[in-house]
Amino acid sequence: MAGVMSAPERIWTAALIVIGDEILSGRTQDKNVAQIAAWLNVQGIRLREVRVVADESDAIVEAVNTLRARNDYLFTTGGIGPTHDDITVDAIAMALGVDVEIHPQAREMLQGYYETRGGLTDARLRMARVPAGSDLIENRMSGAPGIRHGNIFIMAGVPHITAGMLDMLTGTLEGGRPVLSAQIGCWVAESEIADLLAATERAHENCQIGSYPFFREGKTGANFVIRSTDPASLELCVAELSSRLEEGGWPVVTGGI
Amino acid sequence: MAGVMSAPERIWTAALIVIGDEILSGRTQDKNVAQIAAWLNVQGIRLREVRVVADESDAIVEAVNTLRARNDYLFTTGGIGPTHDDITVDAIAMALGVDVEIHPQAREMLQGYYETRGGLTDARLRMARVPAGSDLIENRMSGAPGIRHGNIFIMAGVPHITAGMLDMLTGTLEGGRPVLSAQIGCWVAESEIADLLAATERAHENCQIGSYPFFREGKTGANFVIRSTDPASLELCVAELSSRLEEGGWPVVTGGI
Numbered sequence: 001m002a003g004v005m006s007a008p009e010r011i012w013t014a015a016l017i018v019i020g021d022e023i024l025s026g027r028t029q030d031k032n033v034a035q036i037a038a039w040l041n042v043q044g045i046r047l048r049e050v051r052v053v054a055d056e057s058d059a060i061v062e063a064v065n066t067l068r069a070r071n072d073y074l075f076t077t078g079g080i081g082p083t084h085d086d087i088t089v090d091a092i093a094m095a096l097g098v099d100v101e102i103h104p105q106a107r108e109m110l111q112g113y114y115e116t117r118g119g120l121t122d123a124r125l126r127m128a129r130v131p132a133g134s135d136l137i138e139n140r141m142s143g144a145p146g147i148r149h150g151n152i153f154i155m156a157g158v159p160h161i162t163a164g165m166l167d168m169l170t171g172t173l174e175g176g177r178p179v180l181s182a183q184i185g186c187w188v189a190e191s192e193i194a195d196l197l198a199a200t201e202r203a204h205e206n207c208q209i210g211s212y213p214f215f216r217e218g219k220t221g222a223n224f225v226i227r228s229t230d231p232a233s234l235e236l237c238v239a240e241l242s243s244r245l246e247e248g249g250w251p252v253v254t255g256g257i
Numbered sequence: 258m259a260g261v262m263s264a265p266e267r268i269w270t271a272a273l274i275v276i277g278d279e280i281l282s283g284r285t286q287d288k289n290v291a292q293i294a295a296w297l298n299v300q301g302i303r304l305r306e307v308r309v310v311a312d313e314s315d316a317i318v319e320a321v322n323t324l325r326a327r328n329d330y331l332f333t334t335g336g337i338g339p340t341h342d343d344i345t346v347d348a349i350a351m352a353l354g355v356d357v358e359i360h361p362q363a364r365e366m367l368q369g370y371y372e373t374r375g376g377l378t379d380a381r382l383r384m385a386r387v388p389a390g391s392d393l394i395e396n397r398m399s400g401a402p403g404i405r406h407g408n409i410f411i412m413a414g415v416p417h418i419t420a421g422m423l424d425m426l427t428g429t430l431e432g433g434r435p436v437l438s439a440q441i442g443c444w445v446a447e448s449e450i451a452d453l454l455a456a457t458e459r460a461h462e463n464c465q466i467g468s469y470p471f472f473r474e475g476k477t478g479a480n481f482v483i484r485s486t487d488p489a490s491l492e493l494c495v496a497e498l499s500s501r502l503e504e505g506g507w508p509v510v511t512g513g514i
Binding site for chain 1: 281316380
């Protein structure tokens with residue numbers, strides 16, 4: 001067995017619920033999965049599962065209660081605006097068995113934001129509603145804050161607003177070591193080197209190798225992503241995979257093709 | 258109550274399982290959710306829920322067994338290639354309690370495809386493996402076919418290959434009336450017209466109105482998507498929403514902004 005052995009380490013996991021009919025209808029291309037996944041990696045937290053659910057209370061409640069129980073963290077995106085189809089706060093409160101209340105600090109934030117924008121109407125005040133016992137996540141992009149309740153993080157649906165909320169949370173969540181990754185590429189059909197990949201992965205027990213084929217410029221190729229939380233193991237695995245591929249007659253492109 | 262009343266109709270639903278560590282790591286931006294959602298709409302089938310799971314047998318089995326039971330159709334994407342991380346067929350067979358077998362026609366297809374590409378190796382033959390009792394979905398883009406087992410459709414992960422497989426299935430699945438949609442837009446903060454939207458939706462019981470805010474060119478706007486399976490109802494709802502917005506002083510852009 002090659003590879004540096006390390007003590008088994010605690011793996012921190014998160015789940016994400018994307019809430020919104022617009023994703024399920026195909027109208028909107030989701031960008032929050034990739035964005036939140038990449039951010040979580042840097043915090044040392046692994047995104048383990050994602051569900052996309054409709055703007056329906058039952059569907060949200062089911063997903064929240066299943067996923068929060070089996071992950072360290074649960075994120076949701078979408079459904080926290082002022083309109084009738086924004087039911088995320090109510091559904092999460094129902095899942096938690098707590099009341100919905102106006103958060104005084106959120107009301108203040110919204111009052112400030114809307115002071116020069118026509119004032120705080122009832123519809124806008126909806127965005128200050130939180131499951132009882134919540135803290136706020138500051139939103140520097142627009143008026144309505146995100147919400148934290150225990151291990152649940154309720155984020156906006158609009159990706160750049162979510163990005164700002166993630167910035168506010170950076171470094172505040174306990175995690176393990178970040179997952180490191182390296183990529184190499186080859187002009188080879190992955191079916192030609194399937195055994196080579198499997199053998200290399202078996203020889204490096206704290207690394208995973210993913211194989212991602214493509215067809216470009218009339219040729220078949222594949223990129224290989226090697227992942228590990230240990231930098232030395234990662235380096236060894238990349239080196240061995242590269243030399244096995246080169247020995248097989250497939251020149252390796254560092255960084256991928 | 259405005260709106261054309263119609264008899265309650267059977268709603269056909271589908272679920273989708275996106276299988277792949279590359280989506281959960283943030284490396285790859287999924288495109289299959291939007292693509293399959295849009296295709297299903299045209300077949301008169303509603304995508305009701307999506308799960309993204311890792312390349313892990315238990316996660317796939319759990320998702321398959323939950324979702325196939327409560328939807329008319331279940332689609333999966335990803336994990337049907339020749340490499341060690343391609344475990345979709347095995348996991349689905351496990352979920353169904355059936356064996357994995359080589360499908361003779363798939364073997365033939367692969368033999369033909371690889372005849373001029375180095376021959377059919379053991380790794381490549383993996384792509385002819387199916388849960389016992391499956392039919393094939395032709396793949397005109399590359400060698401390996403998709404798989405149909407009862408109400409389960411096992412598709413490729415690479416979006417343009419999935420697109421080809423969807424083409425082959427077009428018109429073959431029983432569905433209801435397609436969901437029609439229309440979009441209009443306004444330069445208005447959605448919080449200003451939340452009540453107007455809710456009231457309009459309540460007045461058109463077989464229509465749903467979604468509100469999608471944006472911030473562009475330094476201004477706040479929102480697009481409104483109206484959905485219905487009934488063309489006349491859709492038209493009435495769009496007309497009423499448009500005139501309510503215009504009366505409020507917000508010029509409407511047909512088709513959205």
